[in-house]
Amino acid sequence: MSIQWLLDRMDQWRADPALARGKTATTYGDLVDRVNEWRARLDAQGMRQGQVVALRGDYTAQAVALLLALIDRGAIVVPLTEAAEVHREEFLEIAEVEVEIAFDADDRWSWQARPVSAVNQLTLQLREAQAPGLVLFSSGSTGKSKAALHNFTSLLEKFKTARQRMVTLTFLLLDHIGGINTLFYTLSNGGTVVSVSSRNPDVVCEAIARNRVEMLPTSPTFLNLLLISEAYKRHDLSSLRLVTYGTEVMPESTLQRIAEVFPGVKLQQTYGLSELGILRSKSRDNRSLWVKVGGEGFETRIVDGLLWVRAQSAMLGYLNAPSPFDAEGWMNTGDSVEVDGEYIRILGRKSEIINVGGQKIYPAEVESVLLQMSNVRDAVVVGEKNPITGQIVTARVNLFEPEEPAAFKKRLRAFCREKLATYKIPAKIEISGQEQYNARYKRMRRADPTP
Amino acid sequence: MTDQVDNNSLDRAAVIEIVVAGVREALVLASPEAETTELTEETRLIGAGAVLDSLGLVTAVLEIEQRLADEHDLVVVLADERAMSQKHSPFRSVGALTDYVLRLAAENTHA
Numbered sequence: 001m002s003i004q005w006l007l008d009r010m011d012q013w014r015a016d017p018a019l020a021r022g023k024t025a026t027t028y029g030d031l032v033d034r035v036n037e038w039r040a041r042l043d044a045q046g047m048r049q050g051q052v053v054a055l056r057g058d059y060t061a062q063a064v065a066l067l068l069a070l071i072d073r074g075a076i077v078v079p080l081t082e083a084a085e086v087h088r089e090e091f092l093e094i095a096e097v098e099v100e101i102a103f104d105a106d107d108r109w110s111w112q113a114r115p116v117s118a119v120n121q122l123t124l125q126l127r128e129a130q131a132p133g134l135v136l137f138s139s140g141s142t143g144k145s146k147a148a149l150h151n152f153t154s155l156l157e158k159f160k161t162a163r164q165r166m167v168t169l170t171f172l173l174l175d176h177i178g179g180i181n182t183l184f185y186t187l188s189n190g191g192t193v194v195s196v197s198s199r200n201p202d203v204v205c206e207a208i209a210r211n212r213v214e215m216l217p218t219s220p221t222f223l224n225l226l227l228i229s230e231a232y233k234r235h236d237l238s239s240l241r242l243v244t245y246g247t248e249v250m251p252e253s254t255l256q257r258i259a260e261v262f263p264g265v266k267l268q269q270t271y272g273l274s275e276l277g278i279l280r281s282k283s284r285d286n287r288s289l290w291v292k293v294g295g296e297g298f299e300t301r302i303v304d305g306l307l308w309v310r311a312q313s314a315m316l317g318y319l320n321a322p323s324p325f326d327a328e329g330w331m332n333t334g335d336s337v338e339v340d341g342e343y344i345r346i347l348g349r350k351s352e353i354i355n356v357g358g359q360k361i362y363p364a365e366v367e368s369v370l371l372q373m374s375n376v377r378d379a380v381v382v383g384e385k386n387p388i389t390g391q392i393v394t395a396r397v398n399l400f401e402p403e404e405p406a407a408f409k410k411r412l413r414a415f416c417r418e419k420l421a422t423y424k425i426p427a428k429i430e431i432s433g434q435e436q437y438n439a440r441y442k443r444m445r446r447a448d449p450t451p
Numbered sequence: 452m453t454d455q456v457d458n459n460s461l462d463r464a465a466v467i468e469i470v471v472a473g474v475r476e477a478l479v480l481a482s483p484e485a486e487t488t489e490l491t492e493e494t495r496l497i498g499a500g501a502v503l504d505s506l507g508l509v510t511a512v513l514e515i516e517q518r519l520a521d522e523h524d525l526v527v528v529l530a531d532e533r534a535m536s537q538k539h540s541p542f543r544s545v546g547a548l549t550d551y552v553l554r555l556a557a558e559n560t561h562a
Binding site for chain 2: 356386387388413417422425427
């Protein structure tokens, strides 16, 4: 069926390692055999084409084999992970999940039929087309999570083009467009998918060293943690050739430090959305935030400073929200960009722009400056309402060592005065005692820091 | 007990001192030479001849709120709709802002 091309390819690499997790390695041959076992099991259980199936698991041999078997069967897959456990019931309901298959820590599975019959128009449409589906939930940092329904066949189309075979660490999980992208990119090219049970910098570095990982797709927040922890000094990371970063704006200061720490490694910005898939991208150079995005199947344009994208791999729509596409199929990404010829520079989410007396401020620019201060471990900048200037810039800062708040405030302001226009300097400065990133290692810029 | 507990002896002189310190903090942020600028009750904070721009005023007000909380356990919001809709703006001068603080403090005490 729709992924026979991939299974055929995988069958040619039977002896090569496909997955590595902890001390367990799975060859392509083993993986293909497991896919066949799952096909038989799905038959035995009476799984039909078009059924909505939640897959709770990580990048283990069984879970990945099931994912492939479900696509082959034409099922609509809803990947669920530990990170989104609190939203599980809500997600099951929105996606109208009919069968839930869960894997435990030892990769043993359990099967549960739910008394549900999907009636969502988009789901039925996909079922009618006899195409496999994928449901991804937006992280929902603001408001309710939106469920994007994809035609899995369209999403996988681009992987038919042969690219580099690499040992790649999957930083993002199966329930994220970035995780799905990494998994299929790697499997389509005969690479090895290395997964970790925790995103702790030392755990990640240890896995890189043990498996001689060549590519690390990650987020700016994780790279900042990597620098802070100095875990890169404790492990042999000489195998790394490519580090990619995306999902949020990279602070300039973090990029420069990463470039210093990894001189021989190519640094590459990525760009994608759960609604559209991952675009091909090319950074101008290792130290540059300017990037070209697009590639086959993607068109881009800038309207009023915002990036719009039209993608062949775009989702069919949201299961629980109006379509974000215009009549021609374009979607406003909500990302503010600067343009220089073919290159763009992503400034931030339009919704996160802070407006101080008519002057616009992007949180990432201020965060980048704060991260250069001594004793600052992390910094999140948000806008707060104020009757005098409309909004003010508020900085929430995590420190390494305790510091007297008034003295810290003075020091921060003196530091910023040399690097930022006055209106960008945080008016309100809070020292935070809790981490300010989510399970996907993305900074949270919520108005209210307390959960 | 006849004397009211007055927010750790929050008298007018103490409030003026805090308001002046907050304004100075904002001034120094804009230009370090302002460390020696003379500030009195009559010093205008907004409008013609004011020492602060709107950004400076925001900083000064946050600073004053912080100091009142830290030094006198007095939690007040100086910049809100109420302050903005006063007939005579509490932000017109150091003296006016001092009076406004004392008024809010009195309301806090009697509440």
